[in-house]
Amino acid sequence: MGTQGKSSTGKIVSYTSGSIPANLVSLAFGTYVQFYYTDVLKGNTEWIGIAVTIQAVYATVLYPFLGYLSDRTTSRWGRRVPFIVYGAVPLGITFMLVWLAPFPASHVLLFTAYFFVTSILYDTLFNLTMVNWSALFPEMFQSSQERAYASAWKQMFGIIGLVAGLALPRMIAQHIGWAMMGIVFGVLSIATLLTTIPSMELRRRRREYLNQTEAKPEDRPMPVLQALKYTFVNRAFMSFIGMRFFVQLGFTLLTADLSFYAKYNLRISGTQQSILLLGTLVVALPLVYVWGVIVPKIGAFAAEMSAIILFGLALIPFIFAKTYIAAVIAGLFIGVGLSGVLMLTDVLISDVIDADHLATDRRREGMFYSIHGLIISLNTPVQALLTTLVLVLTGYTHTGQQPASALFGFRFLIALLPMICLVVGIVFFMFYPLRKQQVRLNQEQLAMRNTVS
Incomplete structure (x- = not known):
């Protein structure tokens, strides 16, 4: 598709593969979780509905604060990267936990509380990890040609994740159950998020951090x-x-x-x-x-x-x-x-x-x-x-x-x-x-x- 600018195709593929978990787990969660807790597990419709609504409002309010946290946090690897490196595994685990309800629906309070807590944990970790992964794009790809090439790869992986997130959960659940679907998707999200780490060049970032004598103006928090x-x-x-x-x-x-x-x-x-x-x-x-x-x-x-x-x-x-x-x-x-x-x-x-x-x-x-x-x-x-x-x-x-x-x-x-x-x-x-x-x-x-x- 023409030249890619300074970034190698390997680096671009590594970074943009993060579009798979971004769509895979978010669409599976958004499309099926309420159906799973109300229709499959027979949870109380009103209680689960209230929990979903509160969770959605919480996520909306949380967005700008996660962005601000991303912009003001620095580390030996620079900004953004630690949230992805250390967030991938907890994100996958919390997604699994959402589908592993230990309480029967007859225990309405415990059942709903479990759904609410695991959903909030998953949503927080998902948004924290994905905001930082997305925010790396302008820093990693700096010319228009490079960005166009990288974005093409990102959307290709995104479409794959979109199709999988919409079509596969019900198919997998019919064969091995919803709980196993959650485990499979959780493992896939961890694996695909970890494949983005080589693109972040942790050793180079670490060297730059050690050689830096004073903070860059752009790193000063606002x-x-x-x-x-x-x-x-x-x-x-x-x-x-x-x-x-x-x-x-x-x-x-x-x-x-x-x-x-x-x-x-x-x-x-x-x-x-x-x-x-x-x-x-x-x-x-x-x-x-x-x-x-x-x-x-x-x-x-x-x-x-x-x-x-x-x-x-x-x-x-x-x-x-x-x-x-x-x-x-x-x-x-x-x-x-x-x-x-x-x-x-x-x-x-x-x-x-x-x-x-x-x-x-x-x-x-x-x-x-x-x-x-x-x-x-x-x-x-x-x-x-x-x-x-x-x-x-x-x-x-x-x-x-x-x-x-x-x-x-x-x-x-x-x-x-x-x-x-x-x-x-x-x-x-x-x-x-x-x-x-x-x-x-x-x-x-x-x-x-x-x-x-």
Whole structure:
């Protein structure tokens, strides 16, 4: 796919393989844990629901503080790295523990408490480890070409983790049980996270630490309120995060509400629906590399705009599709734009972080990645609210036969409403100031600064 810049392919593959556990355990947990505790283990629905809600609120509040902790913590290996090296094994173990409930559901308090405590422990360790792993990206890959190449690998591994996290848990559980599924996924997450460590070059980091006579200006901690202020008044970041929120919301609406469209508009089975989604991801998998070639040539801003527009155009056929084959073909076209959107996230946020570094003389990757995670996490409740409103307003009924208004509502949810979200995302992104020329200038200034220091 062209030159990779200064980093070897081995280093890039080692680092980006962390996308597998990032998606593997998070999707398995998010998709199945409530079902497991309420339907499989027969836990009290209300108590488990309350525990899930509190856990979700806790995770949202925790995000910025984890980012701040990441930015201000230094060690013999520099920043970020210790959280990954020492967090991989505890993260895998806590994921296993979630699926190993020792109390029967009849002991409601103990059963719910166990679920709540293990979920909180898992969620804390997951976010702490993954915020730091993500925050290493701009530091490790510093040119646009290098970032595009690394991001292509990262999204390839991410898609593998996504498919595995969604499809494999139930299949594994049917054969060896949910508890063993938790153990298998926990071990896989530990193994794949540990494969990222060679990319971090611990010996080089240790030598640099020993040779350092005084702290670098960029390592000086910024007060937490000041750090939050600088983050939320950053024009590039706010434009980027507004775009990301609405583009991700469009994708979330599509995937979350596809079941209604598949069942009532297309009248297809669950297996056929899985194939429909899988086709989109199969197309997206190789195309992340194509976008990796395009980005250095036209710049991340132009590439992102193109990807969003292609994504939106690919939604149009879903408004009219009446057959399974037509929907599958439309799904394949979605993969073209979606692959670009996925691949460009790390490239764009790295450019934002570089500009912030020049403005504040601080490296604040942790704060930016954690706030990004927080904002994106709000997609789920917003999607649930929008879906509920549309279902109610269009006359959705639990009976098998749906009125024409409800059938239109399903098409609206997976095509028209996501298209509206993409348009709003484009409007936000039009205010993004870091075009190709400015990004190159920022990278040159940072390279000169690093050479002098």
